[in-house]
Amino acid sequence: MRLDGSIPASIFNLSSLKAIVLGDNNLSGELPYISSVPNLEEIFLWGNHLSGNIPDSISNITKLKILELQRNSFSGLIPNALGNLQFLERLTLRSNHLTTKTSSNGWSFLDSLTKCRYLIHLDLSLNPLGGVLPPSISNLSISLLQFEATACKIRGNIPMEIGSLNNALALDLSVNELSGSIPTTIGRLKNIQLLDFSGNKLQGSIPHQLCGLKGLYKLSLATNELDGPLPVGLGDLIALRKLNFSSNKLHSSIPLSFWRLKDILEVDLSSNYFSGSLSLDIGNLKVIIHLDLSRNFLSSDIPSTFGSLHYLQVLLLSHNRLQGPIPESLGDMMSLAKLDLSNNNLSGVIPKSLERLLYLNSFDVSFNRLEGEIPKGGCLVNFTA
Template identity: 55%
Template sequence: MINVPKLETLFLWGNKLSGSIPSCISNASMLKNLDLSNNFLSSLIPDTLGNLRHLEWFQAFENNFTTEFVTHEWSFLSSLANCRNLRRIDVSINPLKGLLPTYIGNLSTSLQYFYADDCELKGNIPMEIGNLSGMLHLSLWNNELSGSIPASIGGLRNLQALDLHSNKLGGPISESICGLERLDTLSLWSNQLHGPIPTCLGDMTSLRYLHLGSNKLSSAIPSTLLNLQDILELDLSSNYLNNSQPLDVGHLRSLVRLNLSRNLLTGDISSSTGGLLTLLSLNLSANKFHGHIPESFGGLISLEFLDLSHNNLSGIIPKSLEKLS
């Protein structure tokens, strides 16, 4: 029996604990921080966690927690709706399976961090997720989520990071995402998204990391993306994007990684690319670029990786590239 009525913090992460979470943990009624991560715990996450009315922080990632064999119901989320001060939930890397329930929208609006990565989730992202108005980070990567990205995500006005990569999400990228004015990271790579890149993404001046690679996006790369002058990483690789005019990326002065590989881009490579003094990695391979390699590439003094393979480039290799050695 757990009988520690004044206990506020219980950290047991990074051990070799096994078995289940005892339901009597609710006896620690003043508990605020509970971290059971990186153990060998299994069975169900108990509904009695909902009795911890002061709980603010619950982490249980990297265990072997499951859900009911038949329903795979995430009932523990329903119980955690009783914890009105809850700020963080992390149940990543557990074989929970099942669907993300609609009652996720009943969680406290104080919730700021929700991580359910690599949990074997299926089905749609419920529109009720848009009720979590206090959310800062939402991460559901490496699951089997399908359907479209719900427009209700645009209601998470404080969101700073949205990571949905490595799922089976389809449909177009919802323009409601453009309303997330504080978004720093948008990671949607390795899905089945199609249609154009929304031009309004160029209005999201807080973006530092935009990863849309390995989808089925088509049409031209919108010139509005060149408004993201503080962006650090831009990955649009492995899509069906096309541009007949040189993409003038010279204004992206903070750019560290640019990957436009495996698209249908044509025309000349813009000489303005050589002005990106902070660039570490540049991948323009497997497109249809033609003309010469710009002499200006010799100005990429920080460059560590350059791939221009499988294009239609001609002429001689510029001597300016010797500056990169």
């Protein structure tokens, strides 16, 4: 059963109360005025239908450490009074209708949060904040581990001061209107594990300083306007498991060093201008499960070493200039579920070895120069020309 109705003001009169846990209910209405709750440390009101402003009086909860208001309908300005919560560790305002006062210096409330010296987690995502990221982001808590502001309508450049968040583990600024280049100071984020700038209007080349972030697990710069070659040092990111540079203007050949990422799980370089050949070293990616190189200008034969990628589930090579036969060794990719080789210059026949791919449910080799019949056995029995 889920609770409904409004939150009674009397709940904030309980002097011994340490936590309010009312997440994932059907509560509605506005937050009442809060006088003084001397021992309250945690508020979980996520996933309700609460609306109205976040009251300035919330700063009267002087010992508050956790405030989770995500997935509600709060509106109005994010109050500067949040900066008075000197013990605040987690602030989650995701998925509301909150805004902020903007100026040439950026968000005023962010300036106030620089007083929260214990802040570890800050999530502002999916609010129409607008404005620009202020240089004062460098003054956020040295304890800050996670900063998320996806889909907030942020415009302007990523400030150079972003590099001062040198203890951050996760930085997500995806799906905004950020422009300009990626600042080279990004190389100071030595502890970063997740970096997502996808879905913006970023330009210029990928800074080589990214290649010094040895703890990086996920890196996404997809759907921007980045150009230039891939940095040679990407192959040194030994912790990297997920990489997405799709839908940019990146060009040149894929450097041989890239195929040193032997522990990577997902790679998406689709919809760019990469050219040249696919290296035999692609077989080094022994644990990869998703590889998308479609919509480029790759022009070599398909390397036979693909056959050693036994965990690969999705292989997308369509809309390139690949030539030669489909290698028999593709039949050794025993986990393969989706194979798209369409719109290339492949020739010869479809190898019978593909009948061994027990999990294959999507297979496209259209718009090539193939001949002969589709093999009729195994997983190919239901496919037609």
